[in-house]
Amino acid sequence: MPGDAIMIKFQNPELGLSPEQIARIRESYGADVPLVAQYGHTLLGFLGGDFGYSVVSGTPVSRLIADALPNTLVLALSGFVLAVVVAVALAVTATLSRFAWLGTALRALPSLFVSVPVFWLGIMLVQLFSFQLGLVSVINPGPIEGLILPVLTLAVPISAPLAQILLRSFDEIGAQPFVAVVRARGAGAGWVLGRNVLRNALLPTLTMAGLLFGELIGGAVVTETVFGRAGIGRITEQAVSQQDTPVLQAVVLLSALVFVVINLVVDLLYPVLDPRLRSTVRGRKAVSA
Template sequence: MRRRLGQALLVLLGAFTLAFVLLQVLPGDAVMIRFLGTDMGLTPDQIAELRIVYGADAPLWQQYLHSLGNFLQGRLGTSIRAGVPVTRLLAENLPSTLLLATLALAVAGVLALLLAVLAQAAPFGWLRGLARSTPPGFAALPVFWLGIMLIEIFSFQLGLVSVIAPGPWEELVLPVATLAIPISAPLAQILIRQADRILAEPFVSVARAKGARQGWVLRHHVLRNAAPPVLAMAGLLFGELLGGAVVTEAVFGLGGLGGLTQQAVANQDVAVLQAIVVLSAAVFVALGLLVDLAQPLLDPRQRRGLA
């Protein structure tokens, strides 16, 4: 466990360093973009003072060590665009993105389970074949294209979901579907493969010989034994969902990290962008650790590896 924690810290340090380097090589200057193009009437000397205030005039190695020290103390810097601490911006925008990602993962899980059950227990062969061939098609759908198509069909053509002044839950329907459909593909593929493997095991044949029905076998044998790999994939996909949510929020004009990232990119707000990158890496690392801890609880054969 200590080794895994050490690896997690190295991943976070690597993400922070890579984000810092890539953001520093971007053309332009965040302070100049923010203040020179405004009507504040600032003189070059005043802008130079602002560069000193924001630390933009220091050598890169000093900026790196200063930023790293602040991050370790929980100080993520100040947004050049908004003039407020980055932690405040994250606290205001992160909850809506987490809600969107959580709902999308839940819907994706239900959709994947439905496809897996149809692939094994559908009464018609063509329906079983369709259930098996659907996940690759879902995985190939670009998120931004799918979002636009869902808006066109369900909002403009059918008028089922309003895109003009929707309610707090109505505005989540299409974004959740946009994220859930592609994410359900890998979950469904794992479930179908695991079901094929488990149903070929001798203990399943014994259960069927004793009179167990297909539904009972699926619930008590397939789902239980397929849970560990599906859980591991779901943990990784949730981190991916946060990244996908940024694009989806931009397509649907939602708030959250998507809008915050858009504004930060447009203004080269380095502190905000770096915080978002490190936050995403931290989510991936935390979910990986949680999955590692949860898997032995579901599969006793892995408990020795937890020590």
């Protein structure tokens, strides 16, 4: 990242610091050594749980992260749950609809949602629900009220690819021979979808859901900035604008850890949803024994 937060902050003429004093400050932050040495020192600090101090505020970065993370997790989890509900509702309604035009229209909605920029959607939601209809306040809102529009802003773009994957999976699994057998026995469309198709369609959707949940942390940067919410996105935006490298490094590391943990959880859930995988694991254990 271009720029030097230390020089930007301490070279201010109003502070009246001499070049020698600024050099000592740079030395205290470890900014006077080569980049390779700085990288090694930072990596060792991360392994020991030491994320350093914000150059701008002097606050420990770990404290900034701890204060901001709960707000972002609440926003991301709420947006993810709503996105899953919307995606399943769209896919099921489009599949079971008796009207061809309705099914076609619902299948086209995810493609429209995917192309909607998050920042534009947030601004439009504020304009519509706050300024035009007056249903939601964006000025000093309550805890629940302050979540409504940000959660919608995150959920709509995320629900689109989930709905697309579900619809594609419904079509593929619905064409399988075992589904035709169930239908031949007189089972209704809703029964077949709920008991036979949906469970098998969750596997490819689960992979996409894990990746998208990690992306919600990135989406929070824009969403929290648009709505003025305190969180990881807000401190990331401030760190970039102020060249606060220690804070930005910690946020990047946190985002990487989120992706790793989510993918691990997804891998652990596969055998739970697919009995065939459990049988494969048991067979390998039996062979090794």
